[in-house]
Amino acid sequence: MLKEMAVEDEEDDYHPPQLPLQWRDPPPHYPHEEQRKRRRAVDDHRCCEALRAAQVIASLDRMDALFINFDHSIEQICTHVIKLSSDIYLHSYSNHYSYCNPESLHSF
16 A cells, blocks of 8 residues: 555656746746847947047047147248248348448448
8 A cells, every 4th residue: 555655656746847847948038128238229329429429529629729729820920921021121122222322332
């Protein structure tokens, strides 16, 4: 009788496997995780776009400042060249006039 009970118990303990075997299955892939990943990717992309736009604007601002400084330098150079040219012209004219003026020859 014990032997019969043991056999019956064994039969009861070993049920046929039922599918799916959850403890062997890979972890489930929940749709909300996929949506979260997509949202993060979109947010990252938007953040990168905003950062790129800010970097481009900052670069353009720096270029504008450099061009303004360059234009100012060119204006200063042109002003100095004009002043030097007029000074040289006046100096050469005054020297030419002194050589051509007979009164200046007598002063030597």
